[in-house]
Amino acid sequence: MDRVRFHRIDALERRAASRDGEARRLLDARLAELMRAYAGDLKRAARKNTAADDAGGSVVGGLIDYLAQQTAARDSAFAMGEAAVFPQLAALEDFRAIWSQIRSESQLRQSLRQAPGDAGPLNSGRLVHRSLTLMRELSPGYLQQFLAYVDALTWIERMSGDGVMELDDALRTGSVAKRGRDKPRKRRGE
Incomplete structure (x- = not known):
């Protein structure tokens, strides 16, 4: 979900593995805190996506459908010998x-x-x-x-x-x- 945050947790875990004693205990405590927060955010995002799917499809699903329709229209126009017209910016x-x-x-x-x-x-x-x-x-x-x-x-x-x-x-x-x-x-x- 959040690559930067995930890589930060991964780097902190590698650093904690190379330490001993009090430093290891502090790093483990911080690592556990970050992992709990990340897991909570993942659960909230999963709930939000299932709610959006239940409400009639996600935004990404709508975009995929739109792109599929545009591709089909372009391919059919090309097959019929017509030049596909694309909007100019x-x-x-x-x-x-x-x-x-x-x-x-x-x-x-x-x-x-x-x-x-x-x-x-x-x-x-x-x-x-x-x-x-x-x-x-x-x-x-x-x-x-x-x-x-x-x-x-x-x-x-x-x-x-x-x-x-x-x-x-x-x-x-x-x-x-x-x-x-x-x-x-x-x-x-x-």
């Missing part, structure tokens, strides 16, 4: 929005930190920096969507670099063999 949606905002701000700070200082007007890094800055000023919502899209593309690129989505070995060896058979190109001036 409002707190979860708020959390997603906050996380998206924090993530986009973090990515934006990181990209702005990497802006080259001495780059020309057509430098790709500088152009990306400029476009992100303008996007942040004009449409922060679109910036969050854009950064989520870029994040997904980066994730896919990392997956392909780790060997998850690599090409077949046969295709790779075939393309390498073709290059090896090609005649070397002549450079200008040779």
Whole structure:
């Protein structure tokens, strides 16, 4: 019923077994007192549970019945080919929005930190920096969507670099063999 209290009684019993004399007598007396109180609480809890069962079922029994009904309804909807509809938590949606905002701000700070200082007007890094800055000023919502899209593309690129989505070995060896058979190109001036 009460694990912490039970473990305390158990530890006190082990300690009493290792003592002798007056210390053992005091520990035994305290142990007997704790065990009587624990036994009394167990009896009261048992009476309370039987009274609840007699009154129409326990709270836990009602919860088990409810979960069984929900599971049966979900399984029947799935068997019929319908997607089970689960309620969305409002707190979860708020959390997603906050996380998206924090993530986009973090990515934006990181990209702005990497802006080259001495780059020309057509430098790709500088152009990306400029476009992100303008996007942040004009449409922060679109910036969050854009950064989520870029994040997904980066994730896919990392997956392909780790060997998850690599090409077949046969295709790779075939393309390498073709290059090896090609005649070397002549450079200008040779």
